[in-house]
Amino acid sequence: MGVMLFRLLVLLAGSLPGAWLLYQWWWGDLGPVPAESVVHMTGRTGLVLLLATIAFSPAFRLTRWVGFMVARRQIGLWAFAWLLLHALAWMGLDQYWDWPWIRREMVDLPYVRFGLAGLLLLIPLALTSPAAVRHAMGARAWHWLHRLVYVAAGLGVMHFWVLTRADYLWPGVALAVLMALCVFRLVDAWRYRQ
Amino acid sequence: MGRYRYPAIAESEVTPRALFEQRRRFLAGSAALAAAALLPGALWPRRANAWPSLLESRLEDSLPSREMAGDEALTSRRDITTYNNFYEFGTRKSDPDVYAHRLVTDPWSVTIEGEVNKARSVALEDILRDMDLEERIYRLRCVEAWSMVIPWIGFPLRDLLALHEPTSDANYVVFESLYDPDNLRGQRRSIIDWPYREALRIDEAMHPLTLMAVGLYGEPMPNQNGAPIRLVVPWKYGFKSIKSVVKIRLVKERPTTSWTEQNPEEYGFYANVNPRVDHPRWTQARERRIGESGRRETLMFNGYGDEVADLYADMDLETHY
Structure with missing residues (x-):
């Protein structure tokens, strides 16, 4: 597959959920609690894209195909955009930008704290994603900083797990995928050191 | 026994006239059926469409009498039927509406057994024949911190229990839902130890607010809301109000119930709506009223404290x- 084609696929993966969301919004298909539907949908999309971002490195290691490295920043920024939208949808559509309410929810609900902490960790990663910043930082510092993506994803999975009631199928899948990616990363680092 | 004047949220409200008159007409016409019911079982086989046509005839023209209950609006029929927790059909709120057409409700019978003098399996049409139906507009508060206002149609559970004469050892009432994994796709995964079970203390079960509902919005119960017959206990979290009931067993010892078994730290036996006792992972102090924006403060006993607080007077x- 051509690299440009792959980049186009990543573009579609990042943007088509948005088209679907707008379509449902337009036709009033978001159910009895539209705010909740938007919050859930943006969160799921963001988490899937975040795990996909992390998966791009091992995919490159295994296949040696450069497309994964070329498109990694692109999909990572899509993940960040969706998770930011998730938080904004929650604050705006669900909590009406009512800061006392938002603060109250943060105090009362542990999963809100996990989610927001994960999102905050992603902000420096998004800010240091332009090539110029990366060069200015130096590869070592940049790579060290960007390992935070594992912590952010861990907080994201924890957020998903804690808010779930009884049916742990999808949080379980997310946790298994993240753990597999962590194991791969550790084994890879260990082999590299040998 | 006079009709119990339940607190219809703000002011009390008697049965809609149309429903009341229907019942009078029905009682007159049912004498022949009652005579037929005395025939031996073999001559009176259970037939399909016996209860649906009977219920339809009694619900004619009985749309809810109003859109408001005090200053609280009724939740729309569409919201009540598309936002459901009925894990027998899947764990998403939209699943029951999508998959509940597979629920086979006709014919239907309920087994009433245990500590009663008259244990039996009774066809739903026979239950309907014996019971007076009335509309009750109740708040429903889910343990997940959302709520609705629903115009149920049903009869007090105590009327049904009284017919079967509970013994002095009947301390608790256990309910069981339908188990039919071929049609209830959610039962193919063991999220809960199926079939779903719930229970009440006998005084809770005999409380006049406690309803067995067979309809809502003047129509037979939609499948996704627990057709054909379900429990409604308005001062407890929604999971106590078990749907699609096939068995009612009176017992001496306190039984375990499905959610308590699933997670005893999070779901207790009583599950009374209580804004001061949080769920371990979220607050119960406020709730989202479906169809409204923002949040409401959750009321102690879901606003039914005047009626039920006495039941728990000595309890922490x-x-x-």
Whole structure:
């Protein structure tokens, strides 16, 4: 597959959920609690894209195909955009930008704290994603900083797990995928050191 | 026994006239059926469409009498039927509406057994024939911190229990839902130890607010809301109000119930709506009223404290959550 084609696929993966969301919004298909539907949908999309971002490195290691490295920043920024939208949808559509309410929810609900902490960790990663910043930082510092993506994803999975009631199928899948990616990363680092 | 004047949220409200008159007409016409019911079982086989046509005839022209209950609006029929927790059909709120058409409700019978003098399996049409139906507009508060206002149609559970004469050892009432994994796709995964079971203390079960509902919005119960017959206990979290009931067993010892078994830290036996006792992972102090924006403050006993607080007078509700 051509690299440009792959980049186009990543573009579609990042943007088509948005088209679907707008379509449902337009036709009033978001159910009895539209705010909740938007919050859930943006969160799921963001988490899937975040795990996909992390998966791009091992995919490159295994296949040696450069497309994964070329498109990694692109999909990572899509993940960040969706998770930011998730938080904004929650604050705006669900909590009406009512800061006392938002603060109250943060105090009362542990999963809100996990989610927001994960999102905050992603902000420096998004800010240091332009090539110029990366060069200015130096590869070592940049790579060290960007390992935070594992912590952010861990907080994201924890957020998903804690808010779930009884049916742990999808949080379980997310946790298994993240753990597999962590194991791969550790084994890879260990082999590299040998 | 006079009709119990339940607190219809703000002011009380008697049965809609149309429903009341229907019942009068029905009672007159049912004498022949009652005579037929005396025939031996073999001559009176259970037939399909016996209860649906009977219920339809009694619900004619009985749309809810109003759109408001005090200053609280009724939740729309569309919201009530598309936002459901009915894990037998899947764990998403939209699943029951999508998959509940597979629920086979006709014919239907309920087994009433245990500590009663008259244990039997009774066809739903026979239950309907014996019971007076009335509309009750109740708040429903889910343990997940959302709520609705629903115009149920049903009869007090105590009327049904009284017919079967509970013994002095009947301390608790256990309910069981339908188990039919071929049609109830959610039962193919063991999220809960199926079939779903719930229970009440006998005084809770005999409380006049406790309803067996067979309809809502003037129509037979939609499948996704627990057709054909379900429990409604308005001062407890929604999971106590078990749907699609096939068995009612009166017992001496307190039984375990499905959610308590699933997670005893999070779901207690009593599950009374209580804004002061939080779920371990979220607050119960406020709730989202479906169809409204923002949040409402959750009321103690879901606003039915005047009627039911006495049942728990000597209990620590922090321990007995």
